[in-house]
Amino acid sequence: MRSRRVLLTVMAMVCIGTIGLFAGVATAADSYPNRPIQVIVPFPPGGVADLVGRPFAAALEKLLNQPVVIVNKTGAGGAVGHQAQAVAKPDGYTLMVALSSISFNPEVDNLFGRPLAYKLTDFAPIALLSSDPTVLVVKTSSPWKTLADFVADAKKRPGEIKYSSSGVYGTLHVATEMFAHDAGIKLRHIATGGGSPAMVALLGGHVDATSGGPNVCIPQIKAGAIRPLASWGDKRLAALPDVPTFKELGYKNTEFYIWSGFFAPAATPPPVLKVLREGAAKAVQTPEFKGAMEKMMTPISYLDAPEFKKFWDNDAARLVKAIRAIGKVE
Amino acid sequence: MEVSFQNLILGFATVLTPANLLYSLLGCLIGTMVGVLPGVGPLAGISMLLPTTFGLDATSAIILLAGIYYGAMYGGSTTSILMRIPGEAASVMTCIDGYAMARKGRAGAALAISAIGSYAAGTLSVVGLMFLAPPLARFALGFGPPEYCSLLVCGLVVLSYMTGGSIVKNLSMIALGLMIGMIGIDQMSGYFRFSYGLVALGDGVGVVPVAVGLFGISEILATAGSPDRREVIKPRFRDLLPSKQELKDSVGPIGRGTVLGFMIGIIPGSAHIISTFVSYALERRMSKHPERFGEGAIEGVAGPESANNAASEGALVPLLALGVPTGPIPAVLLAALMVHGISPGPLFIKEQPTVFWGLIASMYLGNLMLLLLNLPLVGIFVNLLRVPYRILYPTILLFCVVGVYAVNSSMVDVGIMSVMGILGYLLRKMDFETAPLVLGVVLEPIIEYSFRQALAMSDGAYSIFVQRPISAVFLVVAWIMILLGLKPLIKKTRDWRERLTEAEKSA
Numbered sequence: 001m002r003s004r005r006v007l008l009t010v011m012a013m014v015c016i017g018t019i020g021l022f023a024g025v026a027t028a029a030d031s032y033p034n035r036p037i038q039v040i041v042p043f044p045p046g047g048v049a050d051l052v053g054r055p056f057a058a059a060l061e062k063l064l065n066q067p068v069v070i071v072n073k074t075g076a077g078g079a080v081g082h083q084a085q086a087v088a089k090p091d092g093y094t095l096m097v098a099l100s101s102i103s104f105n106p107e108v109d110n111l112f113g114r115p116l117a118y119k120l121t122d123f124a125p126i127a128l129l130s131s132d133p134t135v136l137v138v139k140t141s142s143p144w145k146t147l148a149d150f151v152a153d154a155k156k157r158p159g160e161i162k163y164s165s166s167g168v169y170g171t172l173h174v175a176t177e178m179f180a181h182d183a184g185i186k187l188r189h190i191a192t193g194g195g196s197p198a199m200v201a202l203l204g205g206h207v208d209a210t211s212g213g214p215n216v217c218i219p220q221i222k223a224g225a226i227r228p229l230a231s232w233g234d235k236r237l238a239a240l241p242d243v244p245t246f247k248e249l250g251y252k253n254t255e256f257y258i259w260s261g262f263f264a265p266a267a268t269p270p271p272v273l274k275v276l277r278e279g280a281a282k283a284v285q286t287p288e289f290k291g292a293m294e295k296m297m298t299p300i301s302y303l304d305a306p307e308f309k310k311f312w313d314n315d316a317a318r319l320v321k322a323i324r325a326i327g328k329v330e
Numbered sequence: 331m332e333v334s335f336q337n338l339i340l341g342f343a344t345v346l347t348p349a350n351l352l353y354s355l356l357g358c359l360i361g362t363m364v365g366v367l368p369g370v371g372p373l374a375g376i377s378m379l380l381p382t383t384f385g386l387d388a389t390s391a392i393i394l395l396a397g398i399y400y401g402a403m404y405g406g407s408t409t410s411i412l413m414r415i416p417g418e419a420a421s422v423m424t425c426i427d428g429y430a431m432a433r434k435g436r437a438g439a440a441l442a443i444s445a446i447g448s449y450a451a452g453t454l455s456v457v458g459l460m461f462l463a464p465p466l467a468r469f470a471l472g473f474g475p476p477e478y479c480s481l482l483v484c485g486l487v488v489l490s491y492m493t494g495g496s497i498v499k500n501l502s503m504i505a506l507g508l509m510i511g512m513i514g515i516d517q518m519s520g521y522f523r524f525s526y527g528l529v530a531l532g533d534g535v536g537v538v539p540v541a542v543g544l545f546g547i548s549e550i551l552a553t554a555g556s557p558d559r560r561e562v563i564k565p566r567f568r569d570l571l572p573s574k575q576e577l578k579d580s581v582g583p584i585g586r587g588t589v590l591g592f593m594i595g596i597i598p599g600s601a602h603i604i605s606t607f608v609s610y611a612l613e614r615r616m617s618k619h620p621e622r623f624g625e626g627a628i629e630g631v632a633g634p635e636s637a638n639n640a641a642s643e644g645a646l647v648p649l650l651a652l653g654v655p656t657g658p659i660p661a662v663l664l665a666a667l668m669v670h671g672i673s674p675g676p677l678f679i680k681e682q683p684t685v686f687w688g689l690i691a692s693m694y695l696g697n698l699m700l701l702l703l704n705l706p707l708v709g710i711f712v713n714l715l716r717v718p719y720r721i722l723y724p725t726i727l728l729f730c731v732v733g734v735y736a737v738n739s740s741m742v743d744v745g746i747m748s749v750m751g752i753l754g755y756l757l758r759k760m761d762f763e764t765a766p767l768v769l770g771v772v773l774e775p776i777i778e779y780s781f782r783q784a785l786a787m788s789d790g791a792y793s794i795f796v797q798r799p800i801s802a803v804f805l806v807v808a809w810i811m812i813l814l815g816l817k818p819l820i821k822k823t824r825d826w827r828e829r830l831t832e833a834e835k836s837a
Contacts, residue, residue, distance in 0.1 A: 203471050
């Protein structure tokens with residue numbers, strides 16, 4: 001009986017192998033895309049990347065006539081998913097919607113003298129989808145009414161005010177440390193698994209402050225649970241016209257955006273990239289995607305590949321400078 | 331929130347349209363399937379279907395997706411009972427007594443009780459959700475990393491005390507599970523840990539290959555290795571239904587499982603898994619015949635199966651009342667609502683009464699549909715056991731291999747499953763329980779993360795675990811359990827656990 005079981009198992013494996021082989025042959029022969037496309041989101045469901053990625057994937061699905069499936073590959077402030085994309089087969093079937101944090105992971109590796117998990121040149125930028133400044137928030141019940149109160153208190157007791165972030169060297173961590181460095185204060189960092197858990201930690205009173213994109217913060221601000229102190233943008237947010245920017249308040253080097261972009265592996269063949277660029281350009285124009293983004297209070301900031309590349313280079317340079325200034329944290 | 335008759339009427343009026351009824355039924359059907367299939371969990375099921383709901387209105391979408399979520403908790407017990415393969419992580423505890431019942435020809439009763447328990451728990455939890463959501467949600471947010479870490483420590487110690495056998499053996503199984511759970515990329519720093527240069531281990535050791543290997547494969551190996559030829563169980567129709575005694579014995583566990591599951595479910599994290607083993611431990615403690623546990627006690631099925639249903643609905647409390655998701659599945663539901671232009675926040679119930687009350691009403695109906703769907707399935711599923719072992723077992727093995735491979739298209743996972751199968755077989759031969767090992771693997775990321783977050787909050791001071799009252803209570807309970815476990819060493823009293831060991835030896 002045992003030998004028969006082994007035989008059956010082997011047969012099953014052979015079957016699976018053969019099917020895989022046929023699938024491979026078929027792919028090479030036909031035009032792109034002819035099978036489902038996977039889009040890696042390096043953050044948990046419900047975060048900014050996920051919320052932008054899902055309606056985008058749905059719009060793309062209709063344009064490319066193939067299922068476009070979101071896969072949340074999370075961990076290490078997004079590095080796990082970025083790395084998965086960097087080493088993925090450059091055939092256009094494994095793509096990624098990533099956030100600004102993609103720019104600083106390699107710099108963090110440099111800082112700690114680790115081998116690089118990936119390089120920025122591993123990716124071909126296809127399109128910028130959105131770009132949003134983050135907002136610094138505290139509980140309504142906290143004593144800090146303005147950013148000045150917050151900074152004054154932080155100066156009095158360095159390292160005692162706790163803030164939650166989306167992960168070590170994640171977007172919220174770097175943004176907050178950028179401000180702390182600019183203001184000359186020291187805060188205590190509590191890493192969580194993403195933007196939503198970071199907000200949960202603040203609402204539960206386990207930390208004193210956090211930051212987040214407008215779509216995470218605004219419902220809680222409206223309900224009176226949290227108070228915004230300042231935003232990281234170049235100008236004030238349309239949805240929060242009363243909230244000053246850090247720049248206005250004199251923190252000249254504190255500028256940070258959570259942007260989301262659509263990426264492919266760098267070695268992807270140009271014809272495939274062309275299909276994807278055209279697909280992305282049309283997808284951001286669909287009423288479904290526009291409607292979804294509007295409802296999430298996240299304005300679309302579409303840029304096509306060449307402009308996105310320029311934008312990304314600039315942003316990455318600024319973030320790398322910020323990380324060098326921050327230095328090793330923890 | 332005003333729970334008024336009108337609101338509920340509004341809810342039912344929303345649901346009782348042909349389209350919404352259909353979506354609810356569809357969600358429940360998909361949920362049952364997702365639950366039955368090992369490997370595809372409710373998270374994968376909901377994530378895959380989310381894009382298809384973009385065209386629906388918000389109420390229909392959330393009714394459909396929520397149906398998958400609580401429907402999966404019904405299906406998860408099926409393979410646990412019939413084949414000792416947990417359909418998803420929350421059904422690990424059901425394997426123990428559910429499968430033992432199936433071996434005794436009571437598979438039908440076990441399946442029926444788990445459907446009835448799920449129904450009772452599901453319905454009672456909706457009542458809880460309706461009346462208690464806002465105050466409970468605030469309580470839940472008070473559960474920070476230190477509390478969560480202590481709860482898990484306490485839960486695992488309670489489990490090792492209650493599962494039977496030696497507490498030392500059980501604790502060592504948990505420790506082994508925790509160690510296996512640490513393999514892979516560290517969530518906080520991004521370092522590879524214990525992967526010995528194998529890139530495939532970067533994602534860690536998955537729960538599915540471990541559970542399928544330790545339970546399913548080891549069972550098949552053990553059966554093949556046992557000298558006695560087992561008779562194929564031929565259940566008569568009468569045997570499909572639970573007996574009066576079994577029904578009577580299940581009432582208490584279902585009630586306790588529901589309350590326990592709902593309370594634990596509200597706490598952030600993968601609470602539905604924790605609720606099942608806490609419920610199992612509680613039932614064993616409450617029972618007058620704890621020695622029956624592991625040998626096919628109906629209470630060991632009724633309690634955990636009710637608890638996981640109640641917990642999955644409890645997890646919706648913080649989402650609906652405060653707009654904060656506390657686990658991956660509520661997070662996807664939140665994403666679904668946001669895509670439809672509803673940003674759930676503390677004002678959600680007031681601003682979106684149609685969606686909220688429609689969801690509540692759909693859950694009443696959905697649970698009823700699931701009961702009606704699952705009871706007739708009992709007859710069909712039990713007939714699987716009529717298949718002779720020489721055909722059934724190779725087929726199960728085939729499904730194990732294909733199922734585990736399909737989760738990540740990874741042969742490494744199949745390898746992990748095989749190693750775990752052999753490990754599980756050896757552990758059984760040496761009288762180790764495998765459930766604590768699986769739970770160790772499942773809970774390791776949560777326990778480690780909350781431990782490190784707690785220490786970050788206190789700047790490295792361990793005192794944070796005893797300074798926070800809820801956390802301190804959990805740790806005290808854990809210590810009491812350990813001391814109780816040591817009692818026989820000091821005083822030569824024979825407690826029920828020793829009697830049990832003796833009974834097992836003589837059998």
